[in-house]
Amino acid sequence: MNYKFSERLSTFSSSAVREILKLTQKKSIISFAGGLPAEEHFPVAAIGEAFERVVKEGNKAFQYGLTEGFLPLRESICRWMVHKGVTVTPDDMLITTGSQQAIDLLTRIYIDKGDVILVERPTYLSALQVFRSYGATLVSVETDRDGMVLEDLEAKLKQYRPKLAYVIPTFSNPTGNAWSLERRLGTIKLCREHDTLILEDDPYGELKFGDATVKYPSLFSLDQHPNGSCVVYTSTFSKTVAPGLRTGWVMGDPEIIRNMARAKQAADLQSSTLDQQTLYQLMTHFDLDGHIEFVRKEYEKRMRQMAQLLKGQNWPGVNWAEPKGGMFFWVELPEGVNTSDLLKTAVDLGVAFVPGVSFYAEESKFNTMRLNFTHNDAEATITGMERLSKAMDTVLVK
Amino acid sequence: MNYKFSERLSTFSSSAVREILKLTQKKSIISFAGGLPAEEHFPVAAIGEAFERVVKEGNKAFQYGLTEGFLPLRESICRWMVHKGVTVTPDDMLITTGSQQAIDLLTRIYIDKGDVILVERPTYLSALQVFRSYGATLVSVETDRDGMVLEDLEAKLKQYRPKLAYVIPTFSNPTGNAWSLERRLGTIKLCREHDTLILEDDPYGELKFGDATVKYPSLFSLDQHPNGSCVVYTSTFSKTVAPGLRTGWVMGDPEIIRNMARAKQAADLQSSTLDQQTLYQLMTHFDLDGHIEFVRKEYEKRMRQMAQLLKGQNWPGVNWAEPKGGMFFWVELPEGVNTSDLLKTAVDLGVAFVPGVSFYAEESKFNTMRLNFTHNDAEATITGMERLSKAMDTVLVK
Numbered sequence: 001m002n003y004k005f006s007e008r009l010s011t012f013s014s015s016a017v018r019e020i021l022k023l024t025q026k027k028s029i030i031s032f033a034g035g036l037p038a039e040e041h042f043p044v045a046a047i048g049e050a051f052e053r054v055v056k057e058g059n060k061a062f063q064y065g066l067t068e069g070f071l072p073l074r075e076s077i078c079r080w081m082v083h084k085g086v087t088v089t090p091d092d093m094l095i096t097t098g099s100q101q102a103i104d105l106l107t108r109i110y111i112d113k114g115d116v117i118l119v120e121r122p123t124y125l126s127a128l129q130v131f132r133s134y135g136a137t138l139v140s141v142e143t144d145r146d147g148m149v150l151e152d153l154e155a156k157l158k159q160y161r162p163k164l165a166y167v168i169p170t171f172s173n174p175t176g177n178a179w180s181l182e183r184r185l186g187t188i189k190l191c192r193e194h195d196t197l198i199l200e201d202d203p204y205g206e207l208k209f210g211d212a213t214v215k216y217p218s219l220f221s222l223d224q225h226p227n228g229s230c231v232v233y234t235s236t237f238s239k240t241v242a243p244g245l246r247t248g249w250v251m252g253d254p255e256i257i258r259n260m261a262r263a264k265q266a267a268d269l270q271s272s273t274l275d276q277q278t279l280y281q282l283m284t285h286f287d288l289d290g291h292i293e294f295v296r297k298e299y300e301k302r303m304r305q306m307a308q309l310l311k312g313q314n315w316p317g318v319n320w321a322e323p324k325g326g327m328f329f330w331v332e333l334p335e336g337v338n339t340s341d342l343l344k345t346a347v348d349l350g351v352a353f354v355p356g357v358s359f360y361a362e363e364s365k366f367n368t369m370r371l372n373f374t375h376n377d378a379e380a381t382i383t384g385m386e387r388l389s390k391a392m393d394t395v396l397v398k
Numbered sequence: 399m400n401y402k403f404s405e406r407l408s409t410f411s412s413s414a415v416r417e418i419l420k421l422t423q424k425k426s427i428i429s430f431a432g433g434l435p436a437e438e439h440f441p442v443a444a445i446g447e448a449f450e451r452v453v454k455e456g457n458k459a460f461q462y463g464l465t466e467g468f469l470p471l472r473e474s475i476c477r478w479m480v481h482k483g484v485t486v487t488p489d490d491m492l493i494t495t496g497s498q499q500a501i502d503l504l505t506r507i508y509i510d511k512g513d514v515i516l517v518e519r520p521t522y523l524s525a526l527q528v529f530r531s532y533g534a535t536l537v538s539v540e541t542d543r544d545g546m547v548l549e550d551l552e553a554k555l556k557q558y559r560p561k562l563a564y565v566i567p568t569f570s571n572p573t574g575n576a577w578s579l580e581r582r583l584g585t586i587k588l589c590r591e592h593d594t595l596i597l598e599d600d601p602y603g604e605l606k607f608g609d610a611t612v613k614y615p616s617l618f619s620l621d622q623h624p625n626g627s628c629v630v631y632t633s634t635f636s637k638t639v640a641p642g643l644r645t646g647w648v649m650g651d652p653e654i655i656r657n658m659a660r661a662k663q664a665a666d667l668q669s670s671t672l673d674q675q676t677l678y679q680l681m682t683h684f685d686l687d688g689h690i691e692f693v694r695k696e697y698e699k700r701m702r703q704m705a706q707l708l709k710g711q712n713w714p715g716v717n718w719a720e721p722k723g724g725m726f727f728w729v730e731l732p733e734g735v736n737t738s739d740l741l742k743t744a745v746d747l748g749v750a751f752v753p754g755v756s757f758y759a760e761e762s763k764f765n766t767m768r769l770n771f772t773h774n775d776a777e778a779t780i781t782g783m784e785r786l787s788k789a790m791d792t793v794l795v796k
Binding site: 048245269 | 401440641653
């Protein structure tokens with residue numbers, strides 16, 4: 001039997017993160033690699049109670065449901081989004097199997113082979129993987145600590161006439177940066193002028209560190225919405241409740257949402273009814289905002305610990321900045337160091353990270369790495385940093 | 399803002415079934431439309447106990463997991479498949495968000511625009527939707543009560559050199575037919591000779607009626623497997639446990655499975671960890687086979703009741719046959735009757751079915767309909783058939 005795979009298959013590179021995740025499940029290494037939340041802070045007792053309520057609701061809770069998602073959950077999310085300056089109805093949203101699926105579905109209904117998508121430099125690697133699988137041409141926009149550089153964005157909008165711009169303006173994966181208000185407003189204005197749709201990926205928006213009075217309003221909230229919005233917004237419960245419930249959502253103009261629902265019918269008919277019902281009960285009977293605040297504080301502590309440890313290293317020629325939120329430190333090593341090679345040494349020494357190369361759409365910087373600070377406790381973080389330090393010694397000239 | 403949707407979008411017709419499902423959630427009509435299992439028979443207490451065990455396993459159960467699926471669940475499914483004559487390891491399988499996702503992922507890695515896919519006539523409408531969305535050219539093979547007609551299959555293999563053949567050999571959706579052993583073996587032989595991969599969709603295999611000694615071995619079990627198999631096999635817990643846990647699986651040559659896993663990373667990273675862990679606990683501590691036998695008997699009762707009611711109608715020029723298993727009756731009305739028009743009348747009278755038109759890849763028969771017999775209890779079925787009878791009176795010449 002000769003298998004005849006599609007041309008498309010060659011575009012699916014296996015994600016470095018997922019491959020490493022496999023590795024770390026097997027070996028007793030300390031991983032700063034995966035974007036894993038701290039499982040000891042999952043509200044498991046509350047999830048258990050929520051599930052009991054689902055069972056009491058009766059057997060219908062385990063039946064097939066609507067492709068668009070369980071209506072009471074969509075209503076709860078709509079109410080919850082009001083505190084983020086977003087006013088939508090359940091018809092303007094779709095429940096997805098994690099926000100990863102929202103990226104896939106929007107690409108499916110919006111992008112043909114050869115269409116251009118603008119992305120940040122660097123950006124989320126699994127989004128790049130999706131875009132490539134649909135044959136999109138990826139163009140990076142210069143990105144600094146405040147977001148996409150507007151002059152470069154405008155030049156690339158004019159040059160490439162992209163259909164879509166994919167951004168993570170609030171606590172970027174991988175950099176932890178947050179866009180300034182000026183860049184947010186400027187990006188919306190420019191993209192609207194050029195009829196370029198923005199996909200705003202916001203998994204980390206709730207995990208803000210530092211000055212509580214500083215706000216980072218979503219692009220979706222800043223633009224007219226939902227009707228005629230030039231922004232499609234996606235978020236998830238994976239970082240605020242638990243990834244195992246595999247539930248995200250996407251909001252936007254109802255025409256876009258309807259079309260994404262049609263694509264979702266083909267993709268998987270619907271997301272898990274059980275997860276959706278459980279999350280609905282959790283949102284109704286549990287202090288989710290209180291829990292998020294608790295997790296946020298814990299992650300800020302872990303971030304500060306890792307910042308302290310990084311500072312202590314005094315690695316020559318190594319640059320990093322304190323993330324404003326989210327889950328990651330982004331570290332730039334001296335030119336010439338290849339962090340993919342370094343990873344092998346690191347894993348031998350019992351520690352893992354993600355080499356930065358996968359986060360670039362083009363002209364990858366081989367001397368970068370992403371470090372997760374949310375998953376390990378204080379002790380493991382100290383040990384992991386000691387091991388990483390040994391690995392770094394093999395490539396840094398002191 | 400002018401939205402610029404992909405060309406692909408025009409291929410996503412909204413599924414008639416899903417639209418009707420929406421309708422029936424709103425109105426108090428009796429629905430023979432959706433392929434819904436009987437929710438009163440879901441093993442909800444056992445699912446509840448399984449979930450409690452998951453919670454006891456600790457917080458890690460709610461963390462991100464492997465794209466390939468929760469290993470203990472894959473191991474359990476492998477052991478369970480032995481009674482179906484299938485011997486595979488967890489590396490030869492992937493957990494999916496329902497078997498619908500298996501259809502989508504295989505198409506994604508195997509089919510380019512213009513590639514030909516052979517299908518039965520008629521066949522599962524949501525598979526047609528997936529194939530069309532990837533730009534496949536669909537060709538129907540003549541199909542009778544015993545399966546694909548081998549002469550027509552051979553002619554079409556030669557004429558179209560298809561990459562894939564999609565089949566539901568055991569209790570077809572929509573017809574309830576089961577292929578004979580001769581057709582099963584003949585199809586494998588012919589497809590192997592022409593290097594055409596077979597996607598065997600088997601959601602209903604456990605729901606067999608009539609003579610218990612008659613066996614319908616899966617194509618996958620009849621072919622060499624998993625290495626070098628010309629069959630990729632998919633099934634689901636939706637019909638044997640509950641659809642709300644949204645978990646299916648796919649088995650095949652490990653190269654195909656690895657490639658499907660790469661596509662799944664992009665599509666949704668992984669399926670619900672909670673659902674997978676719950677199903678693992680259920681398979682370990684619950685008599686799943688006993689439960690399946692109970693459900694099978696219940697469905698056979700319901701099938702016989704509906705057969706009795708259909709017989710009693712004596713509708714002139716209307717043909718149907720008793721299904722050998724599964725969930726559906728397939729009814730052919732006199733030429734010239736359009737069941738899509740009839741559906742409007744039927745819904746006004748308080749009953750729904752699926753017009754057959756959507757189950758054809760080409761040259762649709764407009765005078766067909768699919769009736770589900772598993773979802774309604776005896777009383778609702780009687781009332782629904784009375785209503786359907788009134789609707790039929792408007793189109794049948796007595």
